[in-house]
Amino acid sequence: MNGFERDHGNEVTRGAKAIVALPELGSDARRSTEARLDEAAGLAEAIGIEVKEKLSFRVRAPKAATLFGSGQVESIGVAAAEAEAELIIIDAPITPIQQRNLETATKAKVIDRTGLILEIFGERAATAEGRLQVELAHLDYQAGRLVRSWTHLERQRGGFGFLGGPGETQIEADRRLIRDRMAKLRKELEQVSRTRSLHRARRQRAPWPVIALVGYTNAGKSTLFNRLTNADVMAENLLFATLDPTMREIAVPGFDKAILSDTVGFISDLPTQLVAAFRATLEEVISADLIIHVRDISHPDTDAQREDVEQVLKEIGAAAENGQPMIEAWNKIDLLAPEEAASVAAEAQRKADVVPISATSGKGVDTLIQSAAERLRQGSKLRCFTLPATAGEAIAWLHANGEVVEQRPDELETEYEVRLSDADWARFRSNYLPAA
Numbered sequence: 172m173n174g175f176e177r178d179h180g181n182e183v184t185r186g187a188k189a190i191v192a193l194p195e196l197g198s199d200a201r202r203s204t205e206a207r208l209d210e211a212a213g214l215a216e217a218i219g220i221e222v223k224e225k226l227s228f229r230v231r232a233p234k235a236a237t238l239f240g241s242g243q244v245e246s247i248g249v250a251a252a253e254a255e256a257e258l259i260i261i262d263a264p265i266t267p268i269q270q271r272n273l274e275t276a277t278k279a280k281v282i283d284r285t286g287l288i289l290e291i292f293g294e295r296a297a298t299a300e301g302r303l304q305v306e307l308a309h310l311d312y313q314a315g316r317l318v319r320s321w322t323h324l325e326r327q328r329g330g331f332g333f334l335g336g337p338g339e340t341q342i343e344a345d346r347r348l349i350r351d352r353m354a355k356l357r358k359e360l361e362q363v364s365r366t367r368s369l370h371r372a373r374r375q376r377a378p379w380p381v382i383a384l385v386g387y388t389n390a391g392k393s394t395l396f397n398r399l400t401n402a403d404v405m406a407e408n409l410l411f412a413t414l415d416p417t418m419r420e421i422a423v424p425g426f427d428k429a430i431l432s433d434t435v436g437f438i439s440d441l442p443t444q445l446v447a448a449f450r451a452t453l454e455e456v457i458s459a460d461l462i463i464h465v466r467d468i469s470h471p472d473t474d475a476q477r478e479d480v481e482q483v484l485k486e487i488g489a490a491a492e493n494g495q496p497m498i499e500a501w502n503k504i505d506l507l508a509p510e511e512a513a514s515v516a517a518e519a520q521r522k523a524d525v526v527p528i529s530a531t532s533g534k535g536v537d538t539l540i541q542s543a544a545e546r547l548r549q550g551s552k553l554r555c556f557t558l559p560a561t562a563g564e565a566i567a568w569l570h571a572n573g574e575v576v577e578q579r580p581d582e583l584e585t586e587y588e589v590r591l592s593d594a595d596w597a598r599f600r601s602n603y604l605p606a607a
Contacts (some may be wrong), residue, residue, distance in 0.1 A: 185219035189258035192247050193227040194238055196263070201475035202439070210439075211262040211284070213389070217291050223254035237276065238269050248277035260287055264440070267316040284440060285312060300363050307356040314349050364454065380547050380594065381430045382421075383456045385484065386465035387476035388436025391502040395465055395530035396433040399540070418455075424544045427571045432459065439479045446486060456489045460594050461496050461546055463539070468501035468515055468527065496546045498524045500539055505529040548574075551590040556604065559584045565603035572599075 191211045195204060208225040215222050228243045237244050238261070251259055258280050259273065265283040273281045282290070289309050296302045384392045400419035423429040432455050446453075456462060464480060466473055477499075484490040490497050501519055504512050504527045512527075519525040526542050528535035553576065558565055560583060569575055574590040591599060 187220050187258045188223050188254060188256045189215055189220050189260050190224045190226065190247070190251050190254055190256045191215065191222055191260045191262055192239075193225070193262040194230040194233070195227055196230050196233065201478070202472045206470075206472045207262065211260060211287075214284075214287050214291060215260055218294050220258065220260075222260075223256055224250055226250060235266075236268065237272050238263070238265055239273075244273065244276050247273075248279070251277055251279045258282065260284075270316070288438070288441070300360075303356055303360055303363070307353060307360065310349050310353050310356070314346065314353075379420075379426060379428050379430060379598075380423075380460035381432060381455075381458065382423075382461045382463060382543060382547075383432045383434060383459035384463050384465055385434055385456055385480060385489075386436060387467065387470075387480055388438050390436065390465045390467040390470075390476070391530045392433055392436065392465045395500065395502065395528070395536070396431060398530055398533060398536060399431055421540075423540060423547070425548065425572065426544065427568065429543075429547075432456075437480045437483045439475070441479075441483060446483065453487045453489070456484070457487060459489075459495065461498070461543055462490050463498050463500050463543065464490075465500045465502050465530075467503050469503040469506040496524075496549060498526060498539070498542055498546060501525060501527040502530050505532050505534065548590075548592060551592045552596070553588055554591050554596055554599075555586070555588050557584050557586050558603075562603065565599070568599065568603065 191208060193204065193208055193211065204227045208227060212222040212225055226247065228239055228246075230239060230243070232240075234240060239247065247259060250256075256279060259277055259282075261273070261281060261283045263283060264285050265273070265281075270281050270283065289305070289312055292301075292305045293309060296305045384396055386392050396417065396419070399421045417433045419431055420428050421431045434453070434456060462484075464477070466477055470476060481490070489495060499522075501515060504515060507515060516527050519527045524542065524546065526535055526539040528539055530536065551574065554573075560580070566585075569587065569589050572591070572595050575587065576590060577588040579586040
């Protein structure tokens with residue numbers, strides 16, 4: 172990256188000691204203070220930061236200059252000094268002015284929740300597309316923080332003609348460079364999106380459905396993905412262990428095969444820059460025939476996490492917003508006490524499209540796949556058409572993907588009545604009835 176692409180003065184270093192400060196603003200009563208602090212610490216530890224202390228402060232009237240009250244700022248500074256922490260993580264979005272003032276008051280580097288998540292994404296992005304998306308999000312975030320990114324803001328550039336006109340200040344030039352770089356990245360991502368759309372169109376013509384795994388970060392999506400596909404996608408007890416989407420074939424009863432897609436985990440207060448930057452990736456979810464929402468049912472905030480995932484799906488026009496079927500996989504039942512596990516299983520039985528599972532042990536996974544097959548078949552209609560006796564491949568596909576109700580053969584062709592969903596009917600017509 173060039174100098175204008177990243178705020179090196181605010182870069183987080185692996186192994187740094189840090190404290191977490193949570194401002195309780197009364198905006199999220201769904202979550203306990205302890206759970207919110209644990210999640211913030213988990214985010215930090217995901218990139219090798221050592222969290223020495225976690226603090227929370229009730230902020231009744233947020234200060235424009237520092238967010239926290241003066242006494243609270245002093246307490247944060249003292250805690251950082253006592254912990255020998257070089258980094259203070261504020262588990263909330265803060266303005267550039269608040270960031271600068273907090274750093275001045277505490278004499279430590281300060282990063283907010285958005286910046287921390289961007290750091291994680293920057294470290295984890297493995298594909299060219301992922302890196303483009305992260306850089307775009309980082310530049311969008313940094314654009315408003317140039318006020319603190321440079322020590323030479325008042326220096327004027329000379330009028331050499333290739334970096335700006337006479338008298339252009341450093342910050343103006345840097346903003347222009349960022350704007351230009353962001354425009355270039357958006358064009359590259361538009362090309363990625365077009366390519367992905369072409370691949371998706373080809374898959375939709377192919378005779379198999381697409382299933383997308385979604386869920387809160389660290390809910391166990393990648394562990395389930397690995398169990399279903401015998402793959403070795405990174406699956407660790409870390410927030411955002413998976414960033415780049417992965418797709419594999421899996422076996423689904425009644426279908427020739429299906430495509431399973433693992434996606435980036437969602438999280439509360441996901442930076443808007445990231446939702447926008449990863450829209451191309453999340454389009455895979457929008458176009459899926461079925462969404463499996465993997466939930467960590469053992470987590471104390473599992474209901475709040477569900478709401479956060481559903482909110483992101485709503486933002487991108489997926490699931491209920493797109494009329495897509497969805498199954499909830501209540502994962503990590505093996506972490507529950509026996510009586511709690513029994514209660515969860517009883518509750519799941521009372522709900523439609525809920526399957527309790529353990530992706531680690533495999534318990535309930537076969538039931539989940541059977542449920543997925545049933546959901547993919549819902550909405551099937553009776554289709555009547557004729558095929559020549561020589562159409563062996565089409566006939567085999569019908570038996571694998573539909574319910575063949577009746578066959579009326581004669582010498583040269585056979586009339587079929589088959590139950591197929593709209594999606595499967597579109598695939599069948601595209602592949603085997605081009606003239607229809």
